[in-house]
Amino acid sequence: MARITASVYTSHVPAIGAAIDHGKTAEPYWQPVFAGYDFSKQWMKDNRPDVIFLVYNDHATAFSLELIPTFAIGTAAQFKPADEGYGARPVPTVIGHPELASHIAQSVIQDDFDLTIVNKMDVDHGLTVPLSLMCGQPQAWPCPVIPFAVNVVQYPVPSGRRCFALGQAIRRAVQSYDEDLKVQIWGTGGMSHQLQGPRAGLINAEWDNRFLDRLIADPAALSQVPHIEYVREAGSEGIELVMWLIARGAMADVAGGKPPVVRHRFFHVPASNTAVGHLILENAQ
Amino acid sequence: MALQKPYLDVPGTTIFDAEQSRRGYHLNQFCMSLMKAENRQRFKADERKYLDEWPMSEEQKQAVLARDLNRCMALGGNIYFLAKVGATDGLSFQQMAGSMTGMTEAEYRAMMIAGGRSPEGNRYVGEDGDAQAHRQPQGAAGRAARGENAAGRKD
Numbered sequence: 001m002a003r004i005t006a007s008v009y010t011s012h013v014p015a016i017g018a019a020i021d022h023g024k025t026a027e028p029y030w031q032p033v034f035a036g037y038d039f040s041k042q043w044m045k046d047n048r049p050d051v052i053f054l055v056y057n058d059h060a061t062a063f064s065l066e067l068i069p070t071f072a073i074g075t076a077a078q079f080k081p082a083d084e085g086y087g088a089r090p091v092p093t094v095i096g097h098p099e100l101a102s103h104i105a106q107s108v109i110q111d112d113f114d115l116t117i118v119n120k121m122d123v124d125h126g127l128t129v130p131l132s133l134m135c136g137q138p139q140a141w142p143c144p145v146i147p148f149a150v151n152v153v154q155y156p157v158p159s160g161r162r163c164f165a166l167g168q169a170i171r172r173a174v175q176s177y178d179e180d181l182k183v184q185i186w187g188t189g190g191m192s193h194q195l196q197g198p199r200a201g202l203i204n205a206e207w208d209n210r211f212l213d214r215l216i217a218d219p220a221a222l223s224q225v226p227h228i229e230y231v232r233e234a235g236s237e238g239i240e241l242v243m244w245l246i247a248r249g250a251m252a253d254v255a256g257g258k259p260p261v262v263r264h265r266f267f268h269v270p271a272s273n274t275a276v277g278h279l280i281l282e283n284a285q
Numbered sequence: 286m287a288l289q290k291p292y293l294d295v296p297g298t299t300i301f302d303a304e305q306s307r308r309g310y311h312l313n314q315f316c317m318s319l320m321k322a323e324n325r326q327r328f329k330a331d332e333r334k335y336l337d338e339w340p341m342s343e344e345q346k347q348a349v350l351a352r353d354l355n356r357c358m359a360l361g362g363n364i365y366f367l368a369k370v371g372a373t374d375g376l377s378f379q380q381m382a383g384s385m386t387g388m389t390e391a392e393y394r395a396m397m398i399a400g401g402r403s404p405e406g407n408r409y410v411g412e413d414g415d416a417q418a419h420r421q422p423q424g425a426a427g428r429a430a431r432g433e434n435a436a437g438r439k440d
Contacts, residue, residue, distance in 0.1 A: 014378060029398075060365040064317040065310055085320060085372030153365055155292075155302040192401075196364040197355060198423065199297030199416035200382040201393060203401025228291045232408050236298050237364075270397040272379045 002100065002177040005049060007247040007260070008040075008186040009215070009279040010133055012056060014125040015272035017089055020132050033276055036266035037133045043263060043280060044134050044142065049184040051097050052145045053104075053170065055246045056126035056188045057152045059084070062118075068154055069116035071166065073108075074123075074147035075101040082122035091128050091137075097144035100177055104146070107173035113166050123147055130188045133278075152189065152240050156227065160242045164223035167249020174250070187247030189240025191267075192233070193274035202235040203275050209267060211241060212277060216262055219248045237274075251283060258284040294409050297416035301363040309361020312349070315339045316366035325373045354385050387422025 016033065019025055025034045061082045063069065079094040105117050127147055135142055151157055158166075167185070174183050191208040194200050211234075214222040223245050230239040253259045260281035268276045292300045299305065306313075315336065318324045328335040336346045348356035349370065357367055364381075371381040383393030396402060406414025415423055422430060 018377075060313070060317060060363065060369070061320070065306060065313050065366075083320065083322075085325075085369050153301065153363060154306050155300050194298065194402075195378065195382045196358060197297045197299055197385055197416075198387075198418075198421050199295070199402065199407055200385050201396055201402040202404060202407065202416070203397075204404045205400065207404070226291075231292050231298070231300065232295055233404060236295075236300060269400055272377070273382050273397060273401075275401070 002174045002179060002181040002183055004171055004174055004185055004250050004252070004283060005182045006047065006184050006263075006280065006282040007251055008130075008134065008184060009244050009247060009277065009281075010130050010186070010188055011190055011271065011274055011276045011278070012126045012129040012188045013271045013274045013276065014084070014129065016276075017125045017129040017132060018086075020137065021090055033268055033271050036268055036276070036278055039264050040134050040278065040280060041136055048142050050143055050181040051100055051183045052143060053148060053174075053183055053185045054127055054130065054145050054188070055148045055150060055186060055243045056130070057240060057243065058149045059124055059126060060153060061124035062121040062149070063151075065154075068151055069118075069149070070151045070158055071113065072116040072118045072121075072149040073101055073105050074118050074121055074149070075105060076119050076121065079121060079123045079127075079145075079147055081128050082124045084124050089125065089128055091132060092140045094123055094127065094131075094141060094147065095144045097146055100174075100179075100181065100183075101146045103177050104170060104173040107176060108166070108169045111169040111172065113169055118149075121147070121149075126188060130186055148246070150243050150246070152243065157239055157242060159227065160223040160225055160245050163242045163245040164219060164249040164254075167246040167251075168254055170246070171250040171255060185247045185250045187244035189243050190234070190238055191241060191275040191277040192235050192238045194235030195237050195273055197236075199235070201273060203269055204233050204235070204238075205267070205269055205275060207233040208275050208277055212265065212267065212279060215244060215248055215279065216260075216281070219245065219254065223249075248281075251281060260284065296407055296410045296412070296414065296418065297421075299358045305361050306363070307361070309345075309363065311339050311341045312345045312357065312360060312362050313366035315341060315349075316362070316369040319369040319373050328373060352384070354381060386424060387426035388424030392424040
């Protein structure tokens with residue numbers, strides 16, 4: 001039986017990808033950001049999953065305004081890193097897991113979540129920057145990845161409550177897969193940031209840290225927070241944080257199991273326009 | 286019944302909702318076309334000619350030509366789409382974001398290193414934070430508008 005072993009949460013700032021790709025990680029500006037992931041890289045080596053279910057958002061890369069799926073699951077055999085206007089990132093092609101992805105799609109749709117199934121898509125920094133942060137610069141990513149794209153570009157994005165419930169459905173789907181697979185679920189994006197208008201550059205470290213506290217200890221209550229609080233307190237793009245609730249909803253305690261173990265917690269301001277937050281939660285054995 | 290829009294009282298912020306998306310459809314799809322290197326070259330060679338291939342309003346075209354991102358957003362542009370224009374110009378996301386505040390690149394970068402813009406006074410329209418309408422533009426552009434020098438004193 002497949003099972004979810006851990007969840008990982010991290011920001012996915014494009015400038016972090018550029019810093020890695022251009023060899024700037026040791027510069028004084030970037031060093032504190034990457035130091036926060038030293039533990040995580042070792043943890044990934046020690047706890048290599050068989051599959052990563054990676055929740056992220058597309059930034060007007062694979063999806064233009066022609067098509068705006070709220071929830072899209074990638075069922076392809078592979079996904080190419082996208083050219084976002086600066087040339088594609090020099091990172092490995094993302095190998096998918098079509099069998100598990102299709103199984104999850106079928107199970108979750110039968111569980112009343114209307115997913116869009118995507119058999120061809122390039123993946124942007126939203127997906128590849130978290131992989132780089134957690135895995136460094138390998139020749140190939142350590143395992144197959146199932147991309148799960150959430151619309152956070154055009155308002156309204158899905159509510160935190162909906163995301164949290166979706167995570168629970170994903171957990172049920174994974175657990176009903178016969179093959180014995182260790183699956184990690186990652187929630188990415190955030191933390192507080194605003195990229196537009198005279199309020200660009202907004203950072204709310206206090207709110208972000210309270211978000212981390214609540215995500216760990218009381219995710220059900222956190223999932224009730226309305227969109228407007230994210231926008232007002234964490235900036236217009238801080239609303240990406242609803243994606244973290246999908247990963248959190250898939251953890252064992254939400255289904256009546258033991259509380260997760262907090263293996264790592266990190267917060268830093270700034271990376272470009274954004275507050276960087278990062279958590280690793282393990283399900284108790 | 287009108288759509289619920291609880292976000293209209295957030296200062297200095299345009300939420301890209303269904304209405305803005307309708308207004309900006311062709312503007313954003315023009316931006317999207319710049320994902321292709323060949324289109325970037327054609328746009329750079331003759332911006333006006335390239336824009337005229339799109340059913341955009343004259344106002345939208347002028348805002349793009351002026352690289353006035355605040356105006357582009359008011360006319361339905363979305364920042365992730367407008368970023369394709371910035372990428373074509375060789376700008377980073379931080380340079381693009383900063384350009385919407387009136388601050389110089391160095392001023393904006395310094396604000397971020399110092400912890401970013403505080404939410405204090407910037408949560409609701411009508412407070413007195415630095416993102417409020419009555420305090421625009423910020424930074425160097427604001428000082429120039431007020432006839433002040435870099436130290437904030439009148440010359």
